[in-house]
Amino acid sequence: MGAIRTIALVILGISGFVFVALFGRLPAFRKTPIGWLYRALWIHIPNGLLYLDNWLLNGWLSHCWSCSGSYILHENHPLILIFFSSLMIAGQCMFIPTAWPRITTVHHIWIPIIATMPYVLLYASVTTKSFITPKNYTVEKERYPYDKVIFHPGQRCRTCHIVKPARSKHCSICKACVARHDHHCVWLMNCVGLHNYHYFLSMILSLCLMLIYGSCLGYTLLYQTYDRLIPPGSPLRTTRQTWTGFCNIWAVVIAADIRIGAITLLMTMTAPLAAAFLVYHTYLIWAGMTTNESSKWSDWKEEVADGMAYKSSKAEIYGSSPLLAEYQSAQSFWPVSSDQVLILTDGEPPKEGCLLSRDSNEIKQPSNRDAPIDRRWVQVKSMKEIDNIYDLGFWNNLRHVLGLAVRPKVV
Ligand SMILES: [Zn+2]
Numbered sequence: 348m349g350a351i352r353t354i355a356l357v358i359l360g361i362s363g364f365v366f367v368a369l370f371g372r373l374p375a376f377r378k379t380p381i382g383w384l385y386r387a388l389w390i391h392i393p394n395g396l397l398y399l400d401n402w403l404l405n406g407w408l409s410h411c412w413s414c415s416g417s418y419i420l421h422e423n424h425p426l427i428l429i430f431f432s433s434l435m436i437a438g439q440c441m442f443i444p445t446a447w448p449r450i451t452t453v454h455h456i457w458i459p460i461i462a463t464m465p466y467v468l469l470y471a472s473v474t475t476k477s478f479i480t481p482k483n484y485t486v487e488k489e490r491y492p493y494d495k496v497i498f499h500p501g502q503r504c505r506t507c508h509i510v511k512p513a514r515s516k517h518c519s520i521c522k523a524c525v526a527r528h529d530h531h532c533v534w535l536m537n538c539v540g541l542h543n544y545h546y547f548l549s550m551i552l553s554l555c556l557m558l559i560y561g562s563c564l565g566y567t568l569l570y571q572t573y574d575r576l577i578p579p580g581s582p583l584r585t586t587r588q589t590w591t592g593f594c595n596i597w598a599v600v601i602a603a604d605i606r607i608g609a610i611t612l613l614m615t616m617t618a619p620l621a622a623a624f625l626v627y628h629t630y631l632i633w634a635g636m637t638t639n640e641s642s643k644w645s646d647w648k649e650e651v652a653d654g655m656a657y658k659s660s661k662a663e664i665y666g667s668s669p670l671l672a673e674y675q676s677a678q679s680f681w682p683v684s685s686d687q688v689l690i691l692t693d694g695e696p697p698k699e700g701c702l703l704s705r706d707s708n709e710i711k712q713p714s715n716r717d718a719p720i721d722r723r724w725v726q727v728k729s730m731k732e733i734d735n736i737y738d739l740g741f742w743n744n745l746r747h748v749l750g751l752a753v754r755p756k757v758v
């Protein structure tokens with residue numbers, strides 16, 4: 348019993364650790380215990396260790412770490428991909444041959460499909476790149492309009508020396524600009540972006556299916572062992588069980604069927620992680636944004652909460668200026684456009700004569716401090732007032748990320 352409980356606690360601890368390490372940086376967790384744990388894990392504990400190392404060992408440890416750590420953190424290495432694949436292969440090698448003689452033909456058909464799909468999709472996610480190259484630059488530049496809220500025209504990548512297309516981001520690990528950048532995935536040694544997002548999404552879905560299906564099958568097999576060990580009519584079944592008694596019986600069952608028991612425990616405890624990842628990406632698709640964009644929107648949320656964001660309309664702000672034509676024609680190839688102009692102030696309402704910037708939302712207030720307030724601007728009170736032109740509605744967003752044509756009727 349003690350050993351099984353220790354194994355279960357260790358697996359639970361590892362799952363919790365991986366969850367915090369993977370999800371803790373997401374803006375949704377910024378002010379939650381998960382976000383605090385994430386900062387403790389990646390910022391406060393390393394800083395504390397650095398301080399101790401400087402004090403006790405004169406920086407010897409951090410020197411060694413900077414040699415190996417910069418490789419682990421900043422280079423595109425296969426260690427996590429190898430670990431992840433090995434865990435999957437080892438788990439399947441332990442589970443499938445043991446389960447095979449004990450299951451029905453229906454499972455004999457399903458198991459090879461469900462067990463193979465994650466590898467096929469993992470391979471596709473790893474090998475499909477979404478890099479912006481001189482060959483595809485023109486296409487990528489025209490793919491999305493600049494919304495002038497989270498993506499501004501004219502911003503150059505200092506490494507690739509190109510004007511960054513809207514929704515792209517430079518990845519310092521892949522050393523390339525990535526089209527519709529979502530995030531750099533260390534498990535894949537690759538950036539998740541425009542061309543492999545659908546593979547990545549399908550891979551998480553296939554992992555979820557494999558883990559849930561495997562867990563259910565595992566429990567069915569463990570019940571067989573349970574029936575074998577404790578026959579129907581045994582007093583162990585009929586007497587009222589305590590929680591400890593229940594755990595003890597299952598500990599004996601798992602120990603008697605250790606291969607199925609251990610892998611079923613592992614699958615049951617990792618399935619929520621894969622499911623959480625799937626739910627998070629479904630939310631992103633619903634909201635019409637990528638992981639990269641979610642952090643930009645999160646910054647806007649803070650600006651709105653601080654009362655720094657103001658909005659107006661293009662016609663009102665640009666009037667007959669040639670900028671109006673430029674800003675309206677730029678969106679002709681994308682089904683959604685917005686008439687909104689957004690600015691960020693230093694807290695003071697925008698004054699008449701303030702200057703707008705082309706490559707950011709910051710404004711320059713007039714030098715005359717007594718200038719009257721510009722009444723064309725209205726303070727943004729909630730994120731709901733801000734248009735996201737990349738959001739086409741859930742089903743169209745889903746079709747778009749899957750590479751299917753977007754249905755024409757878009758509001
Ligand atoms: Zn770049």
Ligand SMILES: [Zn+2]
Pocket residue numbers: 518519520521522530531532537538539
């Ligand atoms: Zn990358």
